[in-house]
Amino acid sequence: MTAITVELNGVKVNDDVEPRQSLADFLRDRCGLTATHLGCEHGACGACTVVVDGLATRSCLTLAVMADGRAVSTLEGLRADPLMTLLRRHFHESHALQCGFCTPGMLITARDILQRYVHPNAELVRHELSGQICRCTGYANIVKAIVAAGQDIPHEPPAPEPAPEA
Amino acid sequence: MKSAPFDYLRPKTVAEASVALGRRGANTAAIAGGQSLMPMLGLRVALIDLLVDISRLDDLKLVTETLDSLWLGALTTHAAIEDGKVPDLFNGLLRRVAGQISYRAVRNHGTIGGSVALADPSADWPCCLIALDATVRIAGRGGVRVERVADFIHDSYSTTLTTGDIIVGFDIPAPKAPLRWGFAKVARKSGAFAHSIAIATQAKDGAISVVLGAAGPRPRPMTATANQLTAPASSEEQVRAAITADFDAHFADLDAYQKRMHTANILRAVREMR
Numbered sequence: 238m239t240a241i242t243v244e245l246n247g248v249k250v251n252d253d254v255e256p257r258q259s260l261a262d263f264l265r266d267r268c269g270l271t272a273t274h275l276g277c278e279h280g281a282c283g284a285c286t287v288v289v290d291g292l293a294t295r296s297c298l299t300l301a302v303m304a305d306g307r308a309v310s311t312l313e314g315l316r317a318d319p320l321m322t323l324l325r326r327h328f329h330e331s332h333a334l335q336c337g338f339c340t341p342g343m344l345i346t347a348r349d350i351l352q353r354y355v356h357p358n359a360e361l362v363r364h365e366l367s368g369q370i371c372r373c374t375g376y377a378n379i380v381k382a383i384v385a386a387g388q389d390i391p392h393e394p395p396a397p398e399p400a401p402e403a
Numbered sequence: 404m405k406s407a408p409f410d411y412l413r414p415k416t417v418a419e420a421s422v423a424l425g426r427r428g429a430n431t432a433a434i435a436g437g438q439s440l441m442p443m444l445g446l447r448v449a450l451i452d453l454l455v456d457i458s459r460l461d462d463l464k465l466v467t468e469t470l471d472s473l474w475l476g477a478l479t480t481h482a483a484i485e486d487g488k489v490p491d492l493f494n495g496l497l498r499r500v501a502g503q504i505s506y507r508a509v510r511n512h513g514t515i516g517g518s519v520a521l522a523d524p525s526a527d528w529p530c531c532l533i534a535l536d537a538t539v540r541i542a543g544r545g546g547v548r549v550e551r552v553a554d555f556i557h558d559s560y561s562t563t564l565t566t567g568d569i570i571v572g573f574d575i576p577a578p579k580a581p582l583r584w585g586f587a588k589v590a591r592k593s594g595a596f597a598h599s600i601a602i603a604t605q606a607k608d609g610a611i612s613v614v615l616g617a618a619g620p621r622p623r624p625m626t627a628t629a630n631q632l633t634a635p636a637s638s639e640e641q642v643r644a645a646i647t648a649d650f651d652a653h654f655a656d657l658d659a660y661q662k663r664m665h666t667a668n669i670l671r672a673v674r675e676m677r
Protein backbone atom coordinates (compact mmCIF):
# COMPACT_ATOMS: atom_id res chain seq x y z
CA MET A 238 0.00 0.00 0.00
CA THR A 239 1.18 3.51 -0.77
CA ALA A 240 0.10 6.64 1.12
CA ILE A 241 -1.32 9.41 -1.06
CA THR A 242 -2.76 12.87 -0.48
CA VAL A 243 -5.15 14.18 -3.08
CA GLU A 244 -7.07 17.44 -3.10
CA LEU A 245 -10.36 15.94 -4.13
CA ASN A 246 -13.06 18.42 -5.09
CA GLY A 247 -11.40 21.00 -2.88
CA VAL A 248 -11.00 18.72 0.16
CA LYS A 249 -7.69 17.13 1.21
CA VAL A 250 -8.00 13.34 1.23
CA ASN A 251 -5.33 11.06 2.74
CA ASP A 252 -5.52 7.38 1.91
CA ASP A 253 -3.49 4.23 1.39
CA VAL A 254 -3.92 2.68 -2.02
CA GLU A 255 -2.65 -0.33 -3.89
CA PRO A 256 -0.26 0.94 -6.59
CA ARG A 257 -2.21 -0.87 -9.32
CA GLN A 258 -5.47 0.92 -8.50
CA SER A 259 -6.58 3.33 -11.23
CA LEU A 260 -7.69 6.83 -10.31
CA ALA A 261 -11.15 5.86 -11.60
CA ASP A 262 -11.46 2.90 -9.22
CA PHE A 263 -10.12 5.03 -6.37
CA LEU A 264 -12.77 7.69 -7.02
CA ARG A 265 -15.63 5.23 -7.38
CA ASP A 266 -14.79 2.44 -4.93
CA ARG A 267 -12.81 4.25 -2.19
CA CYS A 268 -14.40 7.70 -2.31
CA GLY A 269 -17.92 6.78 -3.42
CA LEU A 270 -17.85 9.34 -6.21
CA THR A 271 -19.77 7.42 -8.85
CA ALA A 272 -20.42 10.20 -11.36
CA THR A 273 -17.18 9.09 -13.00
CA HIS A 274 -18.17 6.16 -15.22
CA LEU A 275 -16.05 3.38 -16.67
CA GLY A 276 -16.85 2.23 -20.18
CA CYS A 277 -13.80 0.76 -21.85
CA GLU A 278 -10.96 1.17 -19.30
CA HIS A 279 -8.45 1.75 -22.09
CA GLY A 280 -8.80 5.36 -23.11
CA ALA A 281 -11.20 4.99 -26.01
CA CYS A 282 -14.63 6.03 -24.70
CA GLY A 283 -14.05 9.08 -22.50
CA ALA A 284 -16.73 8.21 -19.91
CA CYS A 285 -14.14 8.37 -17.10
CA THR A 286 -12.82 11.86 -17.91
CA VAL A 287 -12.05 14.01 -14.84
CA VAL A 288 -9.93 17.11 -14.24
CA VAL A 289 -6.42 16.74 -12.77
CA ASP A 290 -4.54 19.97 -12.03
CA GLY A 291 -6.80 21.73 -14.53
CA LEU A 292 -6.26 19.19 -17.31
CA ALA A 293 -8.94 16.90 -18.75
CA THR A 294 -7.70 13.43 -17.85
CA ARG A 295 -8.76 9.83 -18.47
CA SER A 296 -9.07 8.51 -14.91
CA CYS A 297 -8.81 4.94 -16.26
CA LEU A 298 -5.35 5.75 -17.70
CA THR A 299 -3.98 7.30 -14.50
CA LEU A 300 -3.02 5.52 -11.30
CA ALA A 301 -4.29 6.80 -7.98
CA VAL A 302 -0.65 6.90 -6.80
CA MET A 303 0.18 9.22 -9.72
CA ALA A 304 -2.49 11.67 -8.51
CA ASP A 305 -0.63 12.06 -5.21
CA GLY A 306 -0.22 15.78 -4.49
CA ARG A 307 -2.54 16.78 -7.33
CA ALA A 308 -5.94 18.49 -7.37
CA VAL A 309 -8.68 16.28 -8.80
CA SER A 310 -12.16 17.50 -9.75
CA THR A 311 -14.99 15.15 -10.61
CA LEU A 312 -18.44 16.09 -11.79
CA GLU A 313 -19.65 16.07 -8.17
CA GLY A 314 -17.17 18.82 -7.34
CA LEU A 315 -18.22 21.00 -10.27
CA ARG A 316 -21.84 21.34 -9.15
CA ALA A 317 -21.46 25.07 -8.42
CA ASP A 318 -18.99 25.78 -11.24
CA PRO A 319 -20.52 28.56 -13.42
CA LEU A 320 -19.48 26.93 -16.70
CA MET A 321 -20.90 23.57 -15.59
CA THR A 322 -24.16 25.21 -14.46
CA LEU A 323 -24.50 26.73 -17.93
CA LEU A 324 -23.71 23.42 -19.64
CA ARG A 325 -26.15 21.52 -17.44
CA ARG A 326 -28.95 23.92 -18.43
CA HIS A 327 -28.15 23.52 -22.14
CA PHE A 328 -27.87 19.73 -21.90
CA HIS A 329 -31.34 19.81 -20.31
CA GLU A 330 -32.86 22.19 -22.84
CA SER A 331 -31.35 20.46 -25.88
CA HIS A 332 -32.20 16.94 -24.60
CA ALA A 333 -28.50 16.05 -24.77
CA LEU A 334 -28.78 12.76 -22.90
CA GLN A 335 -30.76 9.57 -22.98
CA CYS A 336 -29.42 6.91 -20.56
CA GLY A 337 -26.85 9.33 -19.14
CA PHE A 338 -23.94 6.90 -19.06
CA CYS A 339 -21.65 9.06 -21.20
CA THR A 340 -22.93 12.35 -19.75
CA PRO A 341 -20.34 12.96 -16.98
CA GLY A 342 -17.48 12.56 -19.45
CA MET A 343 -19.34 14.64 -22.03
CA LEU A 344 -19.87 17.47 -19.52
CA ILE A 345 -16.24 17.52 -18.34
CA THR A 346 -15.04 17.48 -21.94
CA ALA A 347 -17.56 20.16 -22.95
CA ARG A 348 -16.26 22.37 -20.14
CA ASP A 349 -12.71 21.80 -21.35
CA ILE A 350 -13.72 22.76 -24.91
CA LEU A 351 -15.37 25.99 -23.71
CA GLN A 352 -12.28 26.84 -21.66
CA ARG A 353 -10.03 26.50 -24.71
CA TYR A 354 -12.17 27.92 -27.51
CA VAL A 355 -14.28 31.04 -27.86
CA HIS A 356 -17.71 30.40 -29.43
CA PRO A 357 -16.76 26.99 -30.91
CA ASN A 358 -18.84 26.02 -33.94
CA ALA A 359 -20.47 22.63 -34.50
CA GLU A 360 -17.62 21.33 -36.65
CA LEU A 361 -15.01 22.08 -34.00
CA VAL A 362 -17.17 20.63 -31.21
CA ARG A 363 -17.67 17.43 -33.22
CA HIS A 364 -13.94 17.11 -33.74
CA GLU A 365 -13.17 17.74 -30.06
CA LEU A 366 -15.80 15.18 -29.02
CA SER A 367 -14.32 12.42 -31.17
CA GLY A 368 -12.87 10.80 -28.04
CA GLN A 369 -16.24 10.68 -26.25
CA ILE A 370 -18.53 7.82 -27.16
CA CYS A 371 -22.30 7.96 -26.62
CA ARG A 372 -23.76 4.50 -27.11
CA CYS A 373 -27.26 5.99 -27.24
CA THR A 374 -25.81 7.93 -30.21
CA GLY A 375 -27.33 11.23 -29.15
CA TYR A 376 -24.47 13.22 -30.63
CA ALA A 377 -26.56 15.76 -32.55
CA ASN A 378 -28.15 17.18 -29.40
CA ILE A 379 -24.90 17.02 -27.41
CA VAL A 380 -23.17 19.10 -30.07
CA LYS A 381 -26.12 21.49 -30.16
CA ALA A 382 -26.02 21.96 -26.39
CA ILE A 383 -22.28 22.70 -26.30
CA VAL A 384 -22.45 25.16 -29.22
CA ALA A 385 -25.41 26.95 -27.57
CA ALA A 386 -23.63 27.10 -24.21
CA GLY A 387 -20.59 28.61 -25.95
CA GLN A 388 -22.78 31.29 -27.52
CA ASP A 389 -24.07 32.20 -24.06
CA ILE A 390 -20.62 33.12 -22.76
CA PRO A 391 -19.90 36.79 -23.36
CA HIS A 392 -16.42 37.35 -24.69
CA GLU A 393 -15.00 40.85 -24.48
CA PRO A 394 -12.83 41.83 -27.43
CA PRO A 395 -9.23 42.26 -26.19
CA ALA A 396 -8.54 45.73 -24.80
CA PRO A 397 -6.81 48.00 -27.35
CA GLU A 398 -3.04 48.37 -26.92
CA PRO A 399 -2.22 51.55 -25.01
CA ALA A 400 -0.86 54.22 -27.33
CA PRO A 401 2.97 54.39 -27.20
CA GLU A 402 4.29 57.34 -25.26
CA ALA A 403 5.32 60.22 -27.44
CA MET B 404 -9.18 -4.59 -17.37
CA LYS B 405 -7.47 -4.52 -13.98
CA SER B 406 -3.72 -4.68 -13.71
CA ALA B 407 -1.95 -7.42 -11.76
CA PRO B 408 -0.25 -6.17 -8.56
CA PHE B 409 3.13 -4.43 -8.71
CA ASP B 410 5.36 -2.27 -6.51
CA TYR B 411 5.67 1.44 -7.14
CA LEU B 412 8.61 3.82 -6.82
CA ARG B 413 8.87 7.51 -7.58
CA PRO B 414 12.61 8.30 -7.67
CA LYS B 415 13.89 11.87 -7.43
CA THR B 416 16.61 11.69 -10.09
CA VAL B 417 17.24 10.06 -13.47
CA ALA B 418 20.15 8.10 -11.97
CA GLU B 419 17.94 6.69 -9.18
CA ALA B 420 15.26 5.82 -11.71
CA SER B 421 17.79 4.02 -13.87
CA VAL B 422 19.03 1.99 -10.91
CA ALA B 423 15.45 1.12 -9.89
CA LEU B 424 14.63 -0.01 -13.43
CA GLY B 425 17.64 -2.30 -13.31
CA ARG B 426 16.52 -4.07 -10.12
CA ARG B 427 17.90 -7.61 -10.25
CA GLY B 428 15.52 -10.39 -11.12
CA ALA B 429 12.54 -8.06 -11.53
CA ASN B 430 10.39 -7.13 -14.49
CA THR B 431 10.31 -3.35 -14.39
CA ALA B 432 8.79 -0.56 -16.45
CA ALA B 433 8.99 3.21 -16.45
CA ILE B 434 5.74 5.15 -16.61
CA ALA B 435 5.60 8.64 -18.16
CA GLY B 436 2.10 9.65 -19.30
CA GLY B 437 0.75 6.13 -18.86
CA GLN B 438 -1.45 6.58 -21.93
CA SER B 439 -0.08 3.43 -23.57
CA LEU B 440 1.29 1.54 -20.58
CA MET B 441 -1.95 1.68 -18.55
CA PRO B 442 -4.00 -0.20 -21.20
CA MET B 443 -1.10 -2.67 -21.59
CA LEU B 444 -1.07 -3.32 -17.82
CA GLY B 445 -4.86 -3.61 -17.77
CA LEU B 446 -4.88 -6.11 -20.63
CA ARG B 447 -1.96 -7.84 -18.90
CA VAL B 448 0.15 -7.80 -22.04
CA ALA B 449 2.66 -6.02 -19.78
CA LEU B 450 3.34 -7.95 -16.56
CA ILE B 451 5.67 -6.20 -14.15
CA ASP B 452 6.93 -6.45 -10.58
CA LEU B 453 7.94 -2.81 -10.26
CA LEU B 454 6.65 0.40 -11.80
CA VAL B 455 9.06 3.34 -11.79
CA ASP B 456 7.27 6.69 -12.06
CA ILE B 457 9.47 9.04 -14.10
CA SER B 458 6.67 11.54 -14.76
CA ARG B 459 7.96 14.14 -12.27
CA LEU B 460 11.66 14.17 -13.20
CA ASP B 461 12.50 17.77 -14.11
CA ASP B 462 15.57 16.67 -16.10
CA LEU B 463 13.22 15.08 -18.62
CA LYS B 464 11.08 18.22 -18.96
CA LEU B 465 13.62 20.62 -20.45
CA VAL B 466 12.58 22.32 -23.69
CA THR B 467 15.08 24.67 -25.29
CA GLU B 468 16.26 26.10 -28.57
CA THR B 469 19.99 25.66 -29.16
CA LEU B 470 22.01 27.50 -31.82
CA ASP B 471 21.06 25.02 -34.50
CA SER B 472 18.47 22.66 -33.05
CA LEU B 473 15.44 22.19 -30.84
CA TRP B 474 15.76 20.11 -27.67
CA LEU B 475 12.57 18.43 -26.47
CA GLY B 476 12.72 16.64 -23.12
CA ALA B 477 11.18 13.16 -23.12
CA LEU B 478 8.27 14.30 -20.93
CA THR B 479 7.10 16.99 -23.37
CA THR B 480 3.41 16.27 -23.85
CA HIS B 481 1.54 16.17 -27.15
CA ALA B 482 -0.72 18.96 -25.77
CA ALA B 483 2.21 21.27 -24.95
CA ILE B 484 3.40 20.96 -28.55
CA GLU B 485 -0.16 21.34 -29.89
CA ASP B 486 -0.56 24.56 -27.87
CA GLY B 487 2.64 26.06 -29.27
CA LYS B 488 4.43 25.95 -25.93
CA VAL B 489 7.65 24.80 -27.62
CA PRO B 490 9.61 26.96 -30.10
CA ASP B 491 8.44 26.42 -33.67
CA LEU B 492 11.52 25.86 -35.84
CA PHE B 493 9.72 23.64 -38.33
CA ASN B 494 7.07 25.92 -39.76
CA GLY B 495 4.24 24.37 -37.76
CA LEU B 496 4.94 20.69 -38.53
CA LEU B 497 5.27 19.62 -34.87
CA ARG B 498 2.02 21.38 -33.91
CA ARG B 499 0.18 19.77 -36.77
CA VAL B 500 1.41 16.28 -35.85
CA ALA B 501 0.76 16.76 -32.10
CA GLY B 502 -2.75 18.17 -32.47
CA GLN B 503 -4.17 15.14 -34.25
CA ILE B 504 -2.80 12.43 -31.94
CA SER B 505 -5.65 10.75 -30.11
CA TYR B 506 -7.91 13.05 -28.02
CA ARG B 507 -7.18 16.07 -25.86
CA ALA B 508 -7.41 14.20 -22.53
CA VAL B 509 -4.82 11.70 -23.83
CA ARG B 510 -2.64 14.46 -25.32
CA ASN B 511 -2.62 16.25 -21.94
CA HIS B 512 -0.57 13.38 -20.50
CA GLY B 513 0.94 11.36 -23.37
CA THR B 514 4.59 12.21 -23.99
CA ILE B 515 6.89 12.24 -27.01
CA GLY B 516 9.39 10.07 -25.08
CA GLY B 517 6.78 7.44 -24.29
CA SER B 518 5.64 7.36 -27.89
CA VAL B 519 9.16 6.78 -29.26
CA ALA B 520 10.10 4.32 -26.47
CA LEU B 521 7.08 2.19 -27.30
CA ALA B 522 7.79 2.32 -31.06
CA ASP B 523 4.27 1.40 -32.11
CA PRO B 524 4.53 1.07 -35.91
CA SER B 525 1.41 3.27 -36.30
CA ALA B 526 2.50 6.04 -33.91
CA ASP B 527 3.06 9.56 -35.20
CA TRP B 528 6.21 10.80 -33.43
CA PRO B 529 8.60 8.08 -34.67
CA CYS B 530 7.68 8.94 -38.27
CA CYS B 531 7.96 12.69 -37.69
CA LEU B 532 11.28 12.52 -35.82
CA ILE B 533 12.78 10.26 -38.49
CA ALA B 534 11.61 12.73 -41.16
CA LEU B 535 13.39 15.53 -39.26
CA ASP B 536 16.51 13.38 -38.72
CA ALA B 537 16.31 13.81 -34.93
CA THR B 538 18.61 12.10 -32.46
CA VAL B 539 17.55 10.56 -29.15
CA ARG B 540 19.59 10.85 -25.94
CA ILE B 541 19.45 7.87 -23.60
CA ALA B 542 20.70 7.59 -20.01
CA GLY B 543 21.41 4.06 -18.86
CA ARG B 544 23.59 1.95 -16.67
CA GLY B 545 26.46 2.26 -19.16
CA GLY B 546 26.27 6.06 -19.25
CA VAL B 547 24.70 8.34 -21.81
CA ARG B 548 24.43 7.60 -25.52
CA VAL B 549 23.01 9.43 -28.52
CA GLU B 550 21.48 7.68 -31.52
CA ARG B 551 19.58 8.70 -34.61
CA VAL B 552 15.89 7.90 -34.05
CA ALA B 553 16.04 6.06 -37.39
CA ASP B 554 18.63 3.66 -35.91
CA PHE B 555 17.08 3.56 -32.42
CA ILE B 556 13.88 1.91 -33.67
CA HIS B 557 14.66 -1.60 -34.88
CA ASP B 558 11.33 -3.19 -35.49
CA SER B 559 7.72 -2.95 -34.30
CA TYR B 560 7.79 -2.29 -30.53
CA SER B 561 11.52 -2.90 -30.59
CA THR B 562 14.27 -0.36 -29.91
CA THR B 563 17.84 -0.30 -28.61
CA LEU B 564 16.50 0.34 -25.05
CA THR B 565 17.76 -2.18 -22.51
CA THR B 566 17.14 -2.61 -18.78
CA GLY B 567 17.76 0.62 -16.91
CA ASP B 568 17.65 2.87 -20.00
CA ILE B 569 15.68 6.12 -19.90
CA ILE B 570 15.10 8.44 -22.84
CA VAL B 571 16.17 11.92 -21.76
CA GLY B 572 15.00 13.79 -24.85
CA PHE B 573 15.38 14.54 -28.54
CA ASP B 574 17.63 16.89 -30.45
CA ILE B 575 16.03 17.99 -33.71
CA PRO B 576 18.27 19.86 -36.18
CA ALA B 577 16.83 23.19 -37.30
CA PRO B 578 16.34 23.61 -41.05
CA LYS B 579 18.46 26.28 -42.76
CA ALA B 580 15.41 27.99 -44.24
CA PRO B 581 11.68 27.87 -43.35
CA LEU B 582 10.81 24.20 -43.69
CA ARG B 583 8.36 23.20 -46.39
CA TRP B 584 6.42 20.11 -45.41
CA GLY B 585 3.33 18.03 -46.06
CA PHE B 586 1.70 15.66 -43.59
CA ALA B 587 -1.03 13.18 -44.53
CA LYS B 588 -2.61 10.43 -42.47
CA VAL B 589 -5.24 7.79 -43.14
CA ALA B 590 -7.21 6.72 -40.04
CA ARG B 591 -10.70 5.37 -39.52
CA LYS B 592 -11.70 8.37 -37.43
CA SER B 593 -10.09 11.47 -36.00
CA GLY B 594 -7.79 10.47 -33.11
CA ALA B 595 -7.46 6.83 -34.13
CA PHE B 596 -4.13 5.17 -34.87
CA ALA B 597 -3.03 5.54 -38.49
CA HIS B 598 -3.28 3.09 -41.35
CA SER B 599 -0.84 5.30 -43.22
CA ILE B 600 1.35 8.28 -42.26
CA ALA B 601 3.29 10.19 -44.92
CA ILE B 602 5.57 13.14 -44.22
CA ALA B 603 7.26 15.02 -47.07
CA THR B 604 9.81 17.76 -46.44
CA GLN B 605 11.89 20.00 -48.66
CA ALA B 606 15.25 21.44 -47.62
CA LYS B 607 16.62 24.82 -48.66
CA ASP B 608 18.59 23.34 -51.58
CA GLY B 609 15.35 21.87 -52.95
CA ALA B 610 16.10 18.25 -51.98
CA ILE B 611 12.89 16.46 -51.04
CA SER B 612 12.56 13.64 -48.55
CA VAL B 613 9.60 11.40 -47.83
CA VAL B 614 9.04 9.09 -44.84
CA LEU B 615 6.24 6.52 -44.73
CA GLY B 616 4.88 5.14 -41.45
CA ALA B 617 2.27 2.54 -40.44
CA ALA B 618 3.14 0.51 -43.55
CA GLY B 619 5.47 -2.00 -41.89
CA PRO B 620 7.34 -2.65 -38.65
CA ARG B 621 8.88 0.84 -38.59
CA PRO B 622 8.76 4.08 -40.58
CA ARG B 623 11.15 4.13 -43.54
CA PRO B 624 12.51 6.87 -45.79
CA MET B 625 11.20 6.47 -49.35
CA THR B 626 14.49 7.19 -51.08
CA ALA B 627 13.59 6.36 -54.70
CA THR B 628 10.42 8.45 -54.34
CA ALA B 629 12.39 11.36 -52.88
CA ASN B 630 15.00 11.23 -55.66
CA GLN B 631 12.30 11.16 -58.33
CA LEU B 632 10.47 14.10 -56.73
CA THR B 633 13.70 16.10 -56.47
CA ALA B 634 14.52 15.53 -60.16
CA PRO B 635 13.19 18.40 -62.28
CA ALA B 636 9.90 17.88 -64.18
CA SER B 637 9.05 14.38 -62.91
CA SER B 638 5.75 13.07 -64.24
CA GLU B 639 3.21 11.55 -61.84
CA GLU B 640 3.74 8.22 -63.61
CA GLN B 641 7.46 8.32 -62.80
CA VAL B 642 6.72 9.21 -59.16
CA ARG B 643 4.25 6.33 -58.86
CA ALA B 644 6.85 3.95 -60.29
CA ALA B 645 9.39 5.20 -57.74
CA ILE B 646 6.88 4.68 -54.91
CA THR B 647 6.36 1.09 -56.09
CA ALA B 648 10.14 0.56 -56.11
CA ASP B 649 10.31 1.81 -52.49
CA PHE B 650 7.46 -0.53 -51.50
CA ASP B 651 9.40 -3.45 -52.97
CA ALA B 652 12.55 -2.38 -51.12
CA HIS B 653 11.07 -1.57 -47.69
CA PHE B 654 7.49 -2.78 -47.40
CA ALA B 655 7.35 -6.01 -49.37
CA ASP B 656 4.32 -7.39 -47.45
CA LEU B 657 1.79 -4.79 -48.60
CA ASP B 658 -1.25 -6.07 -50.50
CA ALA B 659 -2.72 -4.33 -53.56
CA TYR B 660 -5.21 -2.27 -51.54
CA GLN B 661 -2.57 -1.12 -49.04
CA LYS B 662 -0.27 -0.10 -51.89
CA ARG B 663 -3.00 2.03 -53.44
CA MET B 664 -3.82 3.61 -50.06
CA HIS B 665 -0.19 4.41 -49.17
CA THR B 666 0.47 5.73 -52.68
CA ALA B 667 -2.52 8.07 -52.48
CA ASN B 668 -1.43 9.21 -49.01
CA ILE B 669 2.16 9.91 -50.10
CA LEU B 670 0.93 11.93 -53.10
CA ARG B 671 -1.36 13.88 -50.76
CA ALA B 672 1.56 14.81 -48.48
CA VAL B 673 3.68 15.83 -51.47
CA ARG B 674 0.89 18.01 -52.89
CA GLU B 675 0.44 19.68 -49.52
CA MET B 676 4.15 20.47 -49.41
CA ARG B 677 4.26 22.05 -52.87
Ligand SMILES: Cc1cc2nc3c(=O)[nH]c(=O)nc-3n(C[C@H](O)[C@H](O)[C@H](O)COP(=O)(O)OP(=O)(O)OC[C@H]3O[C@@H](n4cnc5c(N)ncnc54)[C@H](O)[C@@H]3O)c2cc1C
Nearest residue numbers: 280433435436437438439440505513514517520526527570
Ligand atom coordinates in the same frame (compact mmCIF):
# COMPACT_ATOMS: atom_id res chain seq x y z
C1 LIG C 1 -7.23 6.11 -27.18
C2 LIG C 1 -5.81 6.37 -27.57
C3 LIG C 1 -5.50 6.73 -28.87
C4 LIG C 1 -4.19 6.97 -29.26
N1 LIG C 1 -3.93 7.37 -30.55
C5 LIG C 1 -2.67 7.62 -30.93
C6 LIG C 1 -2.35 8.07 -32.26
O1 LIG C 1 -3.24 8.29 -33.10
N2 LIG C 1 -1.05 8.27 -32.58
C7 LIG C 1 -0.04 8.10 -31.68
O2 LIG C 1 1.10 8.33 -32.02
N3 LIG C 1 -0.29 7.70 -30.41
C8 LIG C 1 -1.57 7.45 -30.02
N4 LIG C 1 -1.82 7.04 -28.73
C9 LIG C 1 -0.67 6.78 -27.81
C10 LIG C 1 -0.25 8.06 -27.09
O3 LIG C 1 0.37 8.92 -28.00
C11 LIG C 1 0.70 7.78 -25.92
O4 LIG C 1 0.77 8.97 -25.21
C12 LIG C 1 2.11 7.41 -26.24
O5 LIG C 1 2.17 6.33 -27.11
C13 LIG C 1 2.86 6.96 -25.01
O6 LIG C 1 3.28 8.04 -24.22
P1 LIG C 1 3.14 7.99 -22.66
O7 LIG C 1 3.94 9.12 -22.14
O8 LIG C 1 1.74 7.93 -22.26
O9 LIG C 1 3.94 6.63 -22.31
P2 LIG C 1 3.64 5.50 -21.22
O10 LIG C 1 2.35 4.86 -21.49
O11 LIG C 1 3.91 6.03 -19.86
O12 LIG C 1 4.82 4.49 -21.61
C14 LIG C 1 4.83 3.80 -22.84
C15 LIG C 1 6.09 2.92 -22.91
O13 LIG C 1 7.26 3.73 -23.03
C16 LIG C 1 8.13 3.55 -21.92
N5 LIG C 1 8.65 4.89 -21.60
C17 LIG C 1 7.92 6.03 -21.42
N6 LIG C 1 8.73 7.10 -21.27
C18 LIG C 1 10.01 6.61 -21.36
C19 LIG C 1 11.30 7.22 -21.27
N7 LIG C 1 11.46 8.56 -21.09
N8 LIG C 1 12.39 6.42 -21.39
C20 LIG C 1 12.26 5.10 -21.59
N9 LIG C 1 11.07 4.46 -21.69
C21 LIG C 1 9.95 5.21 -21.57
C22 LIG C 1 7.30 2.90 -20.85
O14 LIG C 1 8.07 2.09 -20.00
C23 LIG C 1 6.30 2.09 -21.67
O15 LIG C 1 6.87 0.88 -22.06
C24 LIG C 1 -3.14 6.80 -28.32
C25 LIG C 1 -3.43 6.44 -27.00
C26 LIG C 1 -4.75 6.22 -26.62
C27 LIG C 1 -5.05 5.83 -25.19
Ligand code: FES
Nearest residue numbers: 276277278283297
Ligand atom coordinates in the same frame (compact mmCIF):
# COMPACT_ATOMS: atom_id res chain seq x y z
S1 FES D 1 -13.26 4.21 -19.32
FE1 FES D 1 -11.63 5.61 -19.48
S2 FES D 1 -11.74 6.16 -21.57
FE2 FES D 1 -13.23 4.55 -21.45
Ligand code: FES
Nearest residue numbers: 335339371372373
Ligand atom coordinates in the same frame (compact mmCIF):
# COMPACT_ATOMS: atom_id res chain seq x y z
S1 FES E 1 -26.74 9.06 -23.29
FE1 FES E 1 -26.55 6.91 -23.22
S2 FES E 1 -24.46 6.64 -23.69
FE2 FES E 1 -24.72 8.71 -24.10
